[in-house]
Amino acid sequence: MKILLHICCGICASSVVEKLMSEGHVVTGYFYNANIHPSDEHKKRLDAAKKVAEEWNIDLIEGPYDRERWFELVKGYQNDPEGGRRCEICFRMRLESTFDEMKNGMFDAFATTLSVSPHKDVTAVNSVGREIGGEKFILADFKKNGGFQRANELSKEWSLYRQYYCGCIYSLEESYKRRA
Secondary structure (H helix, E strand, O other), rough: OOOEEEOOHHHHHHHHHHHOOOOOOEEEEEEEOOOOOOHHHHHHHHHHHHHHHHHOOOOEEOOOHHHHHHHHHHOOOOOOOOHHHHHHHHHHHHHHHHHHHHHHOOOEEEEEEEHHHHOOHHHHHHHHHHHHHHEEEOOOOOOOHHHHHHHHHHHHHOOOOOOOOOOOOHHOOOEEEEEO
16 A cells, blocks of 8 residues: 655654565555644654655655744644643644655555554554544554654664654744753
8 A cells, every 4th residue: 555654753764664575565655744843843854854865765745834824823822731722733644745745646544644653643643643533544653662662773783863742833842841
C-alpha cells in the first residue's frame, strides 16, 4: 500500500517509517507543522525529517508553513493545557492537510507519527484521523511494542535533533515554567 505519513519530527518518524516499511508499505513523508514555533525550531525539525527520509530512502513532501492560519484556528485556546482542545484543533489542521495531500498524490492511505509520542493522546489522534479520512486513515499506536524506544535508539544513532517541547509557542512557554 502507498502511504502518506504525516511527520511531526524526525525522532518520531524514524521508527514509524521503519515499521510501515517492514510491513511492506511504500512510504512518503509529509512534513506539515504550522504549529511549530519559532521558525528556527520549525527548520530544525524539518531538517531532522529530511535526514530520516534520507536514511530510509523515502520521498519527503514539505507542506507550507502556515503559522497565521494555525494562530487563527487556536485563538481562544491559548491557555489550554497540553492535551486540551488546542491540541485537538492542531491535530485536525495537520491531518486535514495530510488527507488532502494524500488524495492529490494518489496514495492509498495516510497515517501520522503523532501516536509514537507518549505525550500525545492516541485516542484523540486516531479519532480525528478517522473523522477526516474514514478507512483511509491508518489507526495506530506506534509507541506500542517498543516503537517509542526504537525511535530513541534511531535518533541517537543518526544524531537527530531532539526537541524539548511539543512545538507550539504555548507548549514552549509551559516548558519554560517546568524547567524554572
